[in-house]
Amino acid sequence: MNTIKHDGLVLYPLGGASYVYEQDLVGYLASRPPRKNIKISIGAQPNGSPHLGTLVVFSLAFALAELLNRQKSRSANVTLEVIDTAPAKELVIEGLRYQINLRDSGQADIFLAQYDQLLNTLKKLTGVGFTLRRQSEFNSQLTIPIILKKVVENETVLAPLLDPKKKKLKIRVPCPNCGLTDKDAEKNIIFRNCIVSYCPKHGKFKTYYKNSSRFEYNTPLRNLIRALSYSADSADPKRDFCWLRVTGMDYAGFYQEELLYRTVSLIGYRVDKLPIILYAPLIVDWSGAKLSKSLYVKRGAYKYLPAYLVSYEHFYERFGEKGIAKLYNEVKSWVENPYKLFRAYSVYYFMEVFGYD
Secondary structure, eight states: OOOOOOOSOOOOOOOTHHHHTSSOSHHHHHHSOSSSEEEEEEEEOOSSOOOHHHHHHHHHHHHHHHHHTTSTTOEEEEEEEEOTTSEEEEEEETTEEEEEEHHHHTHHHHHHHHHHHHHHHHHHHHOOOEEEEEHHHHHTSTHHHHHHHHHHHTHHHHHHHHOTTTOOOOEEOOOTTTOOEETTOTTOEEOSSEEEEEETTTEEEEEEGGGGGGOEEOHHHHHHHHHHHHHHHHHOTTOSEEEEEEEEGGGSTHHHIIIIIHHHHHTTOOGGGSOOEEEEOOEEOTTSOBOOHHHHHHHOOOTTSOGGGTOHHHHHHHHHHHHHHHHHHHHHHHHHSGGGTSSOEEHHHHHHHHOOO
C-alpha cells in the first residue's frame, strides 16, 4: 500500500452548516419537531455485511437520540427501514432487465442478524430503543395507497425528474408466482387504481394500490414516498410522534434538491412539512470517493484496506463491543461539537483511530 503523507493534524474549517450550528446542533433540532416523541429513521439494504459508512450512520442516529433524550420534553428512538426489496439477483430475459429481491431470495435474512447485533449493541450503549421495519410493513400503512395514487396521477411530472434517462415511474411488483420483477418498469401499464405488470414466465398480472404491501420502488421514488409518508404521520393528530431522518451525505445537495424537494412541491405538497434530514459525514477512500458497499460486495474493491473498514463482521471479530463503543463515542463527539460533523472523513482517519492492519 502506498503511503499517504500528512502532518497528523485534524482541521475543522468552518463553512455552511458547520458555521451556523458550530456550537449547538441538538438544541436546534430539539426545538423543531412539533411533537414530544421523535422517531429517527435510518435505512439499509441487507445485501452484505455493513461497512464503516453504515456504522457511522447508525451511530449518528443513536447519538442524536441519546442527546435529544436529555432535552426537556423530548423522547427519541430509532427506526431502521429495512430495504429488503432491493435486488439480490439480476437477469436479462427477452432483452429486458429483471430482478429477484433480497426478501424473496432469502438473502436479507442472512445479513439482518449482523444489523440486529449492531443495533442491540448501540441500544446497550445509549439506552435508546429501536425497531426494524420491513418494506412490506412500511407499504402496508393506510397512507401508502393514497400517496401511490398521487404519484401516478402526476406521472408526467415525476417520471422525467425521478428517471431522466428512461422517464419511467419505477414502481415495481414481483410476480406472485416466481418473484421476477421488471426492474425498469418497461412493461408496466399504469391505471388510476392499479398497475398491470408483466412476468416473462407467467404473463401479465394486476396489482391494486390498496394492496400496497406488494409494491417496490427504485431509490429516488422510495425516497419521495418515504418522505411523504413521514410527513403524513407528523400531520396526523392521532399520532403522538413525528419523524427525523439520518442518512449519508451522498444523498445531500443536488440529489435531494431535485429528486425530493422539487418533486414534492410540484405535486402539491409543502416542503416545509417534510421531516428534517441530518446527513452523516461521508467516509471516503484515498481518492476522495465514498466508501461503497456495492463496489465491495459486487466487485471486490478495497483490497488494500483493512477488512474491518468494509465489513462489520470483520470489525466485530477484531474489536468486539469495545470497538463499537469507541466508534460510537467518536461519532457522538461530532454531534456534541457540530463543527466536527459537517464534513467528510477519510478511511485513513479511522485507520489512525483503530489501526492500519
